[in-house]
Amino acid sequence: MTLAIDVRHRQGAFQLDASLRIDGGLTALYGPSGSGKTTLINLVAGLARPVEGRIAFDDTAWVDTDKRLWVPPHKRRIGYVFQEGRLFPHLTVEQNLRYGMRFSKQPVDGADFGRIVDMLSIGSLMARRPGALSGGEKQRVALGRALATGPQMLLMDEPLSALDAGLKTAILPYIERVRDEAAIPILYVSHAIEEVARLATGVVTVDRGKVAAVGATDTLLSSLSDAGAAMSPGNFLHATVTAHSPEEGLTIAECRAGTLYLRETDMAVGTRIRAFVPVGEIVLSVEAPHGLSTLNRLPGVIETVADAGRTVIVTVDCNGDRMAVQLTRRSANLLNLHRGQPVHLLFKAVSIATESVFRAR
Numbered sequence: 392m393t394l395a396i397d398v399r400h401r402q403g404a405f406q407l408d409a410s411l412r413i414d415g416g417l418t419a420l421y422g423p424s425g426s427g428k429t430t431l432i433n434l435v436a437g438l439a440r441p442v443e444g445r446i447a448f449d450d451t452a453w454v455d456t457d458k459r460l461w462v463p464p465h466k467r468r469i470g471y472v473f474q475e476g477r478l479f480p481h482l483t484v485e486q487n488l489r490y491g492m493r494f495s496k497q498p499v500d501g502a503d504f505g506r507i508v509d510m511l512s513i514g515s516l517m518a519r520r521p522g523a524l525s526g527g528e529k530q531r532v533a534l535g536r537a538l539a540t541g542p543q544m545l546l547m548d549e550p551l552s553a554l555d556a557g558l559k560t561a562i563l564p565y566i567e568r569v570r571d572e573a574a575i576p577i578l579y580v581s582h583a584i585e586e587v588a589r590l591a592t593g594v595v596t597v598d599r600g601k602v603a604a605v606g607a608t609d610t611l612l613s614s615l616s617d618a619g620a621a622m623s624p625g626n627f628l629h630a631t632v633t634a635h636s637p638e639e640g641l642t643i644a645e646c647r648a649g650t651l652y653l654r655e656t657d658m659a660v661g662t663r664i665r666a667f668v669p670v671g672e673i674v675l676s677v678e679a680p681h682g683l684s685t686l687n688r689l690p691g692v693i694e695t696v697a698d699a700g701r702t703v704i705v706t707v708d709c710n711g712d713r714m715a716v717q718l719t720r721r722s723a724n725l726l727n728l729h730r731g732q733p734v735h736l737l738f739k740a741v742s743i744a745t746e747s748v749f750r751a752r
């Protein structure tokens with residue numbers, strides 16, 4: 392499946408000019424506040440009409456201003472999950488789940504309904520009303536309600552931003568399951584880099600109403616480091632869990648760059664993981680570190696030193712793992728950093744969020 396978007400739109404002083412193609416998997420729309428992410432998915436959903444342009448899902452055009460073609464939202468077969476669940480407070484979970492199905496042209500059948508309920512572990516909540524659900528449970532039900540309509544595409548607009556860190560971590564595996572099992576494309580708006588790093592198979596970055604970059608998650612989030620600080624991008628390290636130290640609350644893993652010390656996870660020894668290390672969390676040292684509490688110490692050699700506005704982005708080859716580090720210009724000047732220089736990259740185990748360490752796909 393392919394969603395092809397080529398639109399121009401105006402909202403007050405804001406102009407959106409976007410042209411992109413999205414294939415299957417979970418595509419994150421990522422960018423600063425006010426960049427136009429919600430506007431873009433509202434255009435896809437049919438909640439707004441572009442001033443000019445075309446949006447097509449495979450061979451079906453949903454909007455084509457040249458041909459005066461407009462398919463209303465309910466005929467696009469899109470499931471929509473918002474920041475706050477927007478469940479009907481007076482209906483039970485089951486009634487909420489079945490509500491959308493009544494208005495859908497192709498709701499799921501009984502077997503698929505059961506699969507959705509199992510996939511999201513909401514079977515035990517069926518008789519409750521939304522007021523008796525936690526924030527994370529509400530979002531799982533909202534996701535279930537969207538899936539039960541039998542959508543051909545799912546739009547999720549910052550679905551986790553109202554949840555605290557613990558609830559967020561708890562719901563991420565469910566979104567991964569939907570991504571991997573529901574086999575429909577998902578367009579997912581977020582400005583939380585860890586969420587994008589973990590969930591997205593592809594990323595579209597949006598900046599001031601324009602598509603800035605499109606690419607596979609690992610490649611794109613790593614290369615964003617060259618684009619500047621505003622996005623707070625980071626590095627993916629691929630590693631294998633080698634041990635746990637429950638008394639210290641640590642999980643230990645090996646990657647090409649060296650040994651990683653992470654907050655304790657429940658991933659078994661031997662599990663292949665990806666850890667997302669934000670550029671801003673890394674300290675660069677030109678000498679072997681002594682007397683520091685920092686557990687993660689990866690040796691490497693500087694590859695590039697590049698200006699990024701008021702800061703400097705340094706890329707370091709750590710035995711084949713390429714890591715980007717963000718420094719102030721003053722630090723870079725004081726250390727006289729240059730290509731080929733041996734350095735050490737340091738970061739604390741606790742600076743890597745639990746949700747930033749996940750199973751490799």
Ligand SMILES: Nc1ncnc2c1ncn2[C@@H]1O[C@H](COP(=O)(O)OP(=O)(O)OP(=O)(O)O)[C@@H](O)[C@H]1O
Binds near residue numbers: 405430
């Ligand atoms: N109805 C409207 N009338 C005029 N301007 C609007 C309207 N709705 C949104 N805007 C403006 O359009 C721009 C894009 O908004 P949009 O909600 O798409 O951004 P966003 O990237 O989703 O931001 P956030 O991450 O904060 O949700 C913003 O500058 C916003 O102020």
